[in-house]
Amino acid sequence: MNTKPPQTWKCEHTLKGHTASVNAVAIDPQGNILACGSDDRTVSLWDLKTGKRIFTFFGLLNAVFSVAFSPRTPLLVSGDFDKTITCWNLDTKAVRSFSSQSGTNHAHSGYIFSVAFTPDGETLASGSADKNIKIWNIPRWVSTRTLRGHTDTVWSIAISPDGQILASASADKTIRLWRLNSWEEPRILTGHSGWVTSVAIGHQGKILASGSQDSTIKLWNLNTVKLLYTLSGHSAAVWSVAFSQDKQILASAGKDGVKLWNLSKGELLHNLSGRHPIAFSPDGKTLVTGGDGTNLKIWRQYVPVTESAPNPALSGEWYSILGVDKLASPQEVKLAYRRLIKQYHPDLNRSANAKDIMQAINEAYAKFEEEARG
Structure with missing residues (x-):
């Protein structure tokens, strides 16, 4: 028999301000700032603790589908529907676009659905509807390599904590694992019966989670490249997966809601009234989810007081x-x-x-x- 977990989650803030659907969220490495990319062609910054809007970046020509913070410098990048990667300096608010080696801003020939930094902040990867993944050198602001192999849209990418492995999820129903140090042929994971829409790497780079249009989440051992188990519970496509940094919880999201899973047992812990996209704070105690259309929700983990856990004395030795x-x-x-x-x-x-x-x-x-x- 399952026992009630000691933690639960409450929605502390509902963020309103975008005029169209929010497609992507990211939290800065310090856990202070939330970035959101939207169909309204803006990227907004919010104070994660207070839920107040800090700043909005305007000037994009099309919708924003992905955002990522640099782990080392005050930079935020967005992947856009106009096939461009835009970089925002958080200190100066200056904007510039990445260029390919040929000098064009349109290195990808399709919409950019995912962006991710390596842990040292020196390299950025982007996945696109053009079926490719591009590797970008941040100091030089140029693309240095294109990873080809997927036969359909690359929906999501994730980079391991040691910066050695890039995982990519595709509408061709496969996951590919690329070694960023050797650029050898990728290892291919199969098992989903629909588009693989999202990937995340957790447990210090040991476990890969994949969400799919087939409404399941699969957990993979990255060392052995073996399937560990499948989580079933969603009634619609799973568009986002995210690990908490305390290694205990996996979040998954689709149009049918957000689910939190106990990783050690593979059991469902909570159902939350949110939706895609999702992101955990660095300490794992805050979760950001999509809300109703243009809104976002900030959830906090808390410990309920129970009669079996009496309060400590407020005075005495x-x-x-x-x-x-x-x-x-x-x-x-x-x-x-x-x-x-x-x-x-x-x-x-x-x-x-x-x-x-x-x-x-x-x-x-x-x-x-x-x-x-x-």
């Missing part, structure tokens, strides 16, 4: 508040403090007295540190 023995080792005290933070931090716990409890916990730990210094 530090060890009583932290729930440890007076002679506990410093490591035991630190572990107890961390457990209490996860349970009572106001960002996670929405109970009325969470702030008071957290203040008492912090003061107790400060008293412990003061006595330890002696």
Whole structure:
């Protein structure tokens, strides 16, 4: 029998402002800024904590279908329906487009549905309706290589945390794994009966998730290239998959809603009233999803208060508040403090007295540190 998970999710903000469908979302490496690309030909930036709009980039000629933040520099790129990759400087708000080696802005001959940076920020990859993947050198602002092999639209790409593997998902119903260091022939994964619409790499580059038009999600071992298991539960095409960085949850989204899965057991945890696109914050405690048409939703993970988990004392000796023995080792005290933070931090716990409890916990730990210094 499944037990209720200790965490749940609440919609904290609904973001309104776009005048047409939102196609793509991305969260910056610090977890502070949300970027959205829309059919209204704009890219907007939002404060992820407050849900307030920060800035809107105008001037695009067509819809935006993909966005990605550079992991090292204040850059945001968008892949557009006019076959162009546009780069936005977040500090100066300056705009420029990538060029191919021949000097044209239209290196792709089809719509650009996905963009992804390598971890060092030196290389950008883009997947397109022209069936190809292009590799771009960021410092030089040129395309350096084209990866060919797919026989239909490349819907999605993902790059492993070590920057060695690029996974691509295609309407030809296959996934291809490309080695970015050797450029050898890709390994091809088959098994989906419909378009493969989305890929994501998680678990420190060990697992690949793929979503498909066939309404399933498949989990693959990237070392052995073997299928681990298939998740079924969607009633429509799965257009987005995303891993939480704490390695525990996979999110999947389509027009029929958003589902959160327990990766260790392959079990469904939650159904959320969102839709494609989706993105996790770096700490895995915030999830952004599409809403109704032009809206977006920001969901927060929190720990509900239960009768079986009584609140700690708000006054008394530090060890009583932290729930440890007076002679506990410093490591035991630190572990107890961390457990209490996860349970009572106001960002996670929405109970009325969470702030008071957290203040008492912090003061107790400060008293412990003061006595330890002696």
